[in-house]
Amino acid sequence: MGRSLNAAIVAAGQSQYVRHPAPDQSTHTFIRDAVLALLADAQIRARDIDGMAVTSFSLAPDCAIDLAWRLGLSLKWILQDTNGGCSSMNMLGHALRGVDCGAAKNILVVAGDATGLGGYAKIAANYNCATRDYLAPLGHGGPNGVYSLVTTRQMKAFGLDKSDYGRMAIAQRTWAGLNPFAVYRTPLAMDEYLSAPMVADPLTRYDCVPVVAGAQAILVTRPDSVPNGQPPVIVRAHRASFNHDQQEGDGLKTGISTFADELWEEAGCGPADIDVGSIYDDYPAMVLAQLNDLKMIPGGDMKRYVAERIATRTMPINTWGGMMSAGQPGGPAGGLNGIAEAVLQLQGRAGERQVKGARRAVVTGYGMTVYRYGATAAAAVLERAS
Amino acid sequence: MSPGVTAFRCAGCGAIFFPRRLMCARCGGATFADARVSEGVIEEITVIRHVLGQTDWGPRRLANVRTPEGLVLTVGLRDESGPGERIALEQDGTAPFGRAVGTPAGRS
Numbered sequence: 001m002g003r004s005l006n007a008a009i010v011a012a013g014q015s016q017y018v019r020h021p022a023p024d025q026s027t028h029t030f031i032r033d034a035v036l037a038l039l040a041d042a043q044i045r046a047r048d049i050d051g052m053a054v055t056s057f058s059l060a061p062d063c064a065i066d067l068a069w070r071l072g073l074s075l076k077w078i079l080q081d082t083n084g085g086c087s088s089m090n091m092l093g094h095a096l097r098g099v100d101c102g103a104a105k106n107i108l109v110v111a112g113d114a115t116g117l118g119g120y121a122k123i124a125a126n127y128n129c130a131t132r133d134y135l136a137p138l139g140h141g142g143p144n145g146v147y148s149l150v151t152t153r154q155m156k157a158f159g160l161d162k163s164d165y166g167r168m169a170i171a172q173r174t175w176a177g178l179n180p181f182a183v184y185r186t187p188l189a190m191d192e193y194l195s196a197p198m199v200a201d202p203l204t205r206y207d208c209v210p211v212v213a214g215a216q217a218i219l220v221t222r223p224d225s226v227p228n229g230q231p232p233v234i235v236r237a238h239r240a241s242f243n244h245d246q247q248e249g250d251g252l253k254t255g256i257s258t259f260a261d262e263l264w265e266e267a268g269c270g271p272a273d274i275d276v277g278s279i280y281d282d283y284p285a286m287v288l289a290q291l292n293d294l295k296m297i298p299g300g301d302m303k304r305y306v307a308e309r310i311a312t313r314t315m316p317i318n319t320w321g322g323m324m325s326a327g328q329p330g331g332p333a334g335g336l337n338g339i340a341e342a343v344l345q346l347q348g349r350a351g352e353r354q355v356k357g358a359r360r361a362v363v364t365g366y367g368m369t370v371y372r373y374g375a376t377a378a379a380a381v382l383e384r385a386s
Numbered sequence: 387m388s389p390g391v392t393a394f395r396c397a398g399c400g401a402i403f404f405p406r407r408l409m410c411a412r413c414g415g416a417t418f419a420d421a422r423v424s425e426g427v428i429e430e431i432t433v434i435r436h437v438l439g440q441t442d443w444g445p446r447r448l449a450n451v452r453t454p455e456g457l458v459l460t461v462g463l464r465d466e467s468g469p470g471e472r473i474a475l476e477q478d479g480t481a482p483f484g485r486a487v488g489t490p491a492g493r494s
Binding site: 117118120121122124129130133134135137138139140141142144145146148149152153156197198199200201202211246248371372 | 448483
């Protein structure tokens with residue numbers, strides 16, 4: 001994928017993000033708001049949309065076609081993805097191919113959730129059969145319990161301590177302070193991070209994404225027909241991996257490790273050429289795991305990379321604040337934020353948080369914890385068309 | 387509560403799995419026999435102290451456990467066993483739990 005595909009991302013829109021939705025707000029209304037923002041940004045009408053991909057854990061009993069109907073969209077290409085934190089990356093790949101092959105001209109890719117805290121807890125306990133039967137009866141507390149064990153393994157394997165993850169949380173909070181959509185924008189101090197209530201040892205409150213309600217949307221179309229005049233963002237390479245190790249590893253390597261070399265080769269660039277990264281941040285440990293799998297961390301020295309590149313923000317990672325500070329719509333919807341942010345950065349439209357001269361970005365998706373860690377992973381290299 | 391945890395051994399190649407699979411990830415076989423796994427060594431532990439949507443919650447101890455058969459399980463701990471310790475596995479319904487080897491079930 002990439003160079004040969006005649007498709008690009010050209011616009012982005014998002015709804016308000018809130019911790020506690022009002023009674024008249026729902027997954028559907030947040031998605032509607034994101035779509036309206038996208039249409040305004042793209043400068044197209046709803047009837048120009050002829051393809052739609054959606055992911056949400058709280059759309060049921062509606063499916064993609066119900067959403068299309070309620071949005072008034074008549075389509076010739078439709079997709080619903082249910083693969084958690086990787087869903088948006090999956091949808092992006094399918095949408096790019098859909099446009100390239102002519103199945104549709106303007107594909108709306110949208111992700112939204114408004115589960116509420118209680119609703120999210122129910123989802124977390126019934127995530128799949130293995131969770132329902134083998135984890136929830138233990139009182140595992142949803143993904144926090146799973147990734148607390150993965151985080152401890154990473155700390156042992158890479159010589160990390162809590163302050164390393166704290167530097168990441170603080171850096172992302174600093175970025176969030178520049179994002180008006182982020183739910184948490186107040187600067188975070190190390191003392192506050194380290195003294196936060198423990199949720200699942202060693203994870204404290206600031207290691208766990210705040211569940212929010214909200215939605216995000218992007219538009220995939222042909223790069224030579226960009227109605228809003230913005231520079232199209234080309235996807236130089238896109239790769240995915242599912243169930244790469246049968247859950248028989250330690251969870252410290254994601255599926256990205258299986259395709260990183262191919263990804264860079266196809267993209268025609270390497271980790272050193274990346275100006276901004278949107279790395280799926282369900283937990284700080286998984287950001288480091290993905291960066292390491294992408295070969296972004298020299299020598300695999302995570303501690304040094306955090307101190308010298310992430311904490312200093314000389315390597316801009318999750319510049320919208322990430323899900324850890326901007327919030328994660330309680331389901332798979334958070335995965336689209338990073339893609340949309342990369343688009344804004346590469347188009348030079350990221351406002352106060354704009355990374356000067358950003359031309360290339362790497363974006364990832366990760367998740368769908370089947371038992372001991374996530375089983376889905378994808379990454380893409382995006383580039384502003386010259 | 388029953389001693390040991392029921393794992394699933396492929397009738398074709400002998401590979402062992404937990405949780406149950408539909409097909410063997412090694413040979414593609416679809417026939418499995420029950421295999422009792424009785425103990426393992428704790429590699430990591432966590433304590434679940436807060437759960438979304440729960441207001442009346444007592445801390446739960448969970449462990450990542452490796453068994454001699456090569457399985458890695460997430461189990462609930464019935465006692466204060468810690469990393470490096472050998473625990474006896476037991477099954478409560480479908481879910482695996484564990485406690486220090488030699489500790490009778492029902493005591494903690």
